[in-house]
Amino acid sequence: MFSFSFFTHFGRYLFLLKKCFVNPDKPSIYWKEVMRQCVEIGVGSLTIVIIFSVFLGAVLTVQTAYQFTTPLLSKTIIGSIVTNTAVIEMAPSVTCLILAGKIGSSIASELGTMRITEQIDALEMMGVNSATYLVLPKVVAGTIMVPLLVMIAGFLEIYMGMLVGKWTGVLTPEEFMQGSIQYFIPFTVNFAIIKATTFGFIMSSVPAYLGYYTTGGALDVGRSATRAVVASCIIILLFDYILAEILL
């Protein structure tokens, strides 16, 4: 039963994605819509990303320092751990889990409401490919904007980690930067961007699928939004592991 349900959903999900890329009527209209969604997803999520990253960076330094009580290890290693943790896991994965909650619920509830109020039917009636018009711009914007947000998150986490190290007297900015550079592996940045792009696609397309096929009433829109967040988070965690296995 579970496998039947899974394959049904997966098949419909692929069908929706295929439908998205068929017959764009007027490219200029879609371009405007993509830009609008970029602002909605990117600029709209900036505040939460900044707040989250600032505190996460600070906590990372304080907690790492707390666990390194031995004088046998150089303090610079704290900078290395904070930087690598931020780049490899915190910025791409944890930030994306937070964004999946915000962006995912927003996309699913918007499309779900449009479905139950017949707005999607109205588009289809006009001869507009509703999937291309409504879903594609969100997926494109999510795939473009999430990596940019992740880069901002990574930078802020490292920077705040360094500042908090200085303010609490744990280590100087020079020591922090020395550790960051000494053990830095450039590929981790590529890895983070690959992860963020993948997660951006997941967190926009999965909620879009669940919202687009909502049936029923207001209660079902709420259920779709909840399901979208849960499904996106689980798939993001699954792909986090798969990408780590493949790329590291």
Added chain:
Amino acid sequence: MIEIRDVRKSFGETDVLRGISGTFLPGKTSLVIGTSGSGKTVLMKCMVGLLQPTSGHILYNGDTDFVALDEKEKKEIRKQIGMLFQGAALFDSMTVEQNVMFPLNMFTDMSLKERLHRVDECLDRVNLKGSNKLMPSELSGGMKKRVGIARAIVMNPKFLFCDEPNSGLDPQTSILIDELVHEITEEFNITTIVNTHDMNSVIGIGDYILFLHKGEKAWEGDKHSVLKSDSQALNDFIFASKYLREIKEQLNR
């Protein structure tokens, strides 16, 4: 003209439409009436292609079988169709002007000036001049329906479908909407099909009436013959209220 022939639609084991046939003529307001659950909305959705009939034919302009067309061909027919949904289905994120202009943006190469002019014409036609910048959330139920009509006619459609245009409206506004639909139908020679269970609409604008009962065509006629019908199902539907039954008895005497 739209002709439907033996249209059937089933959902699993449930037969919702059981062989409906009828002809809807241009310049006439055709009503599909029936109790809730009689299959009116399913029939309309089959006719516009939002649902695929299980069997039967839906002929546009007398020869094009809509059921047999592929998606691309259906899309071309749909550009000739305007539809007013039960809840108006206006796009929440757009103003009245943007809602009405939307089909023009998608399917025409008109300049902005021309599009704005056309939008003003349509809004003027539905008596909503000056409401261009309002959001759907700022409109009353009747205004939403009128914006829905303006959006439906902006592309000069040959066919207009209205799904329960009076639902949720007070009697006075209902009559205004009915009159508007009827006037537009005659003015632009549109083939108009209205789903309704509003008796004012039936008696007021029903040039052709198709009565559905439990998924079957139980009666057809016009507003003049509807009150004199022998059909038990139709009489049960029309004279459901005691007040109307008394009026009929008085008329018969």
